[in-house]
Amino acid sequence: MEFKLEDAVELLSRTPGVLGALLRDLPDGWAALDEGEGTWTPAQVVAHLIHAEHTNWLPRARVLLAAGEAQVFAPFDRFGHLHTGQGQPLGALLDDFAAVRAQSLGQLAALNLTDTDLRRTGQHPEFGPVTLAQLLATWAAHDLDHLAQVTRTLAGGYREAVGPWQAYLRVLRG
Amino acid sequence: MEFKLEDAVELLSRTPGVLGALLRDLPDGWAALDEGEGTWTPAQVVAHLIHAEHTNWLPRARVLLAAGEAQVFAPFDRFGHLHTGQGQPLGALLDDFAAVRAQSLGQLAALNLTDTDLRRTGQHPEFGPVTLAQLLATWAAHDLDHLAQVTRTLAGGYREAVGPWQAYLRVLRG
Numbered sequence: 001m002e003f004k005l006e007d008a009v010e011l012l013s014r015t016p017g018v019l020g021a022l023l024r025d026l027p028d029g030w031a032a033l034d035e036g037e038g039t040w041t042p043a044q045v046v047a048h049l050i051h052a053e054h055t056n057w058l059p060r061a062r063v064l065l066a067a068g069e070a071q072v073f074a075p076f077d078r079f080g081h082l083h084t085g086q087g088q089p090l091g092a093l094l095d096d097f098a099a100v101r102a103q104s105l106g107q108l109a110a111l112n113l114t115d116t117d118l119r120r121t122g123q124h125p126e127f128g129p130v131t132l133a134q135l136l137a138t139w140a141a142h143d144l145d146h147l148a149q150v151t152r153t154l155a156g157g158y159r160e161a162v163g164p165w166q167a168y169l170r171v172l173r174g
Numbered sequence: 175m176e177f178k179l180e181d182a183v184e185l186l187s188r189t190p191g192v193l194g195a196l197l198r199d200l201p202d203g204w205a206a207l208d209e210g211e212g213t214w215t216p217a218q219v220v221a222h223l224i225h226a227e228h229t230n231w232l233p234r235a236r237v238l239l240a241a242g243e244a245q246v247f248a249p250f251d252r253f254g255h256l257h258t259g260q261g262q263p264l265g266a267l268l269d270d271f272a273a274v275r276a277q278s279l280g281q282l283a284a285l286n287l288t289d290t291d292l293r294r295t296g297q298h299p300e301f302g303p304v305t306l307a308q309l310l311a312t313w314a315a316h317d318l319d320h321l322a323q324v325t326r327t328l329a330g331g332y333r334e335a336v337g338p339w340q341a342y343l344r345v346l347r348g
Contacts, residue, residue: 001203001207001331001332003335014196022192027180027184029181033175128338130339133335137335138337138339138342141329141332141336141339144326144329148322151322152322154185155318155319155322157175158314161175161176161308163305164298165308170319170322
């Protein structure tokens with residue numbers, strides 16, 4: 001699909017509702033699942049999304065719009081939420097994420113981005129020049145990436161319980 | 175996780191809401207995405223879930239409770255929805271799925287299953303003996319499997335648009 005700002009906004013606006021429908025008030029034990037050593041629980045994923053909202057997407061877009069390729073984006077700490085998001089219950093994290101996402105989308109709309117803006121480039125610390133459209137598409141795809149992760153993590157809770165059906169469930173192979 | 179009927183019911187009850195939040199009124203083009211030849215659009219996945227609700231989960235549970243291992247489950251046609259679900263718009267399929275899932279959960283509750291029932295076995299056409307608990311756990315895990323599929327399919331819409339970030343997005347590696 002070609003990048004369209006209104007599609008990306010539509011996808012981004014859905015994620016808090018999807019995560020809420022999937023995760024809020026899960027029965028005991030499910031919210032604490034992860035995929036093994038070094039992987040994240042659903043709560044840690046939501047904390048990561050909140051952290052990215054504060055430090056990654058719109059902040060990088062602002063750097064790109066202000067300085068073009070002249071200023072390299074600050075590296076994004078993909079584990080930053082592990083310091084800041086500790087101990088908050090999942091319900092509170094879902095509320096926070098919904099609030100910061102709504103705020104981000106309000107700020108994004110206020111930028112009144114044009115097609116020319118979307119083609120502008122900034123400087124990624126590893127990739128070099130990237131366009132604003134690529135950054136915004138990644139914001140939406142990153143939501144879907146973590147939604148797939150949370151779904152896989154929950155499914156893993158029934159890896160043993162499904163018995164022989166494990167062979168038919170791709171989400172349990174990963 | 176150990177299988178608990180109330181957990182499975184809780185997971186099963188969430189799926190229509192999750193799919194609705196993710197898929198209802200998607201912008202043009204997104205609902206028509208698939209993952210290539212022989213794969214399914216989000217609408218086809220929802221049609222498959224409806225078909226499975228009618229012919230797979232509770233029907234097999236009833237056979238197991240009535241006949242134990244004496245009656246082999248009818249094979250489930252994993253492509254049956256491709257004949258029956260054709261042409262319905264995604265919104266109508268989401269409505270249908272929510273209705274049939276609510277009906278199934280009402281019927282499941284009416285079975286008043288005991289722990290002894292959950293340990294009873296039926297005869298799977300390929301696997302041989304399976305317990306009712308395994309069948310019901312698979313029902314819930316199958317939802318999550320297809321939710322992961324739909325999420326992956328949507329993310330694939332931005333495979334090109336994300337540019338170099340593709341390398342960071344597991345959901346795009348497949």
